[in-house]
Amino acid sequence: MIDYFLEIWTAALNIAKGLQVTWRYLWKPAVTVQYPFEKLAPYAGFRGTLLFDAATCIACALCAKACPSECITLESRKNEQGKRVAKVDWYAVDFGKCNFCRLCEEACPTKPKSVWHSLDYEVAFHGREDMTRCWQEGTPFVGSVYDRKTKKFKKPKSHLQVQSTPARRSA
Numbered sequence: 220m221i222d223y224f225l226e227i228w229t230a231a232l233n234i235a236k237g238l239q240v241t242w243r244y245l246w247k248p249a250v251t252v253q254y255p256f257e258k259l260a261p262y263a264g265f266r267g268t269l270l271f272d273a274a275t276c277i278a279c280a281l282c283a284k285a286c287p288s289e290c291i292t293l294e295s296r297k298n299e300q301g302k303r304v305a306k307v308d309w310y311a312v313d314f315g316k317c318n319f320c321r322l323c324e325e326a327c328p329t330k331p332k333s334v335w336h337s338l339d340y341e342v343a344f345h346g347r348e349d350m351t352r353c354w355q356e357g358t359p360f361v362g363s364v365y366d367r368k369t370k371k372f373k374k375p376k377s378h379l380q381v382q383s384t385p386a387r388r389s390a
């Protein structure tokens with residue numbers, strides 16, 4: 220009989236202790252946010268989705284050489300005489316292979332950087348093919364997708380705007 224009441228007493232004590240903690244934290248500001256309605260800003264050095272600016276790129280391919288995963292491919296533009304100029308015709312990143320190491324951004328010699336990690340952490344793809352993204356001057360981020368069978372770039376069925384106002388480091 221004594222054991223029975225002792226157990227009830229211990230249970231009540233434990234509940235009271237738990238409620239004490241709840242009461243203490245009830246009046247402190249919340250540390251969580253209501254995602255996706257509220258979003259936390261990543262810290263400044265965060266390596267999010269890579270973005271590219273065809274307008275500043277000089278087609279030097281240093282980023283492609285620096286990439287350990289070989290996920291950057293590009294083609295430089297040719298002039299009327301068939302000579303290569305310091306502009307890209309297209310530039311592609313295979314996000315399926317990218318490890319977000321930032322070596323491409325560090326290797327890029329332009330100021331501001333022509334390839335850089337945005338602060339975007341929400342990128343999602345619908346399939347493997349969708350993961351290779353190509354940029355061309357005059358087209359918004361996420362232009363064409365790479366067809367692995369034909370080894371050609373093709374127009375996507377719909378554009379996926381990953382980040383409309385990209386953050387870019389100045390140096």
Ligand code: SF4
Pocket residue numbers: 269285286287288289290291312316317318319320321322323324
């Ligand atoms: S972040 Fe790293 S793995 Fe990704 S494209 Fe740049 S160099 Fe390659």
Ligand code: SF4
Pocket residue numbers: 275276277278279280281282283293326327328329332333334
């Ligand atoms: S993104 Fe930078 S490193 Fe890569 S080709 Fe363009 S200018 Fe060169």
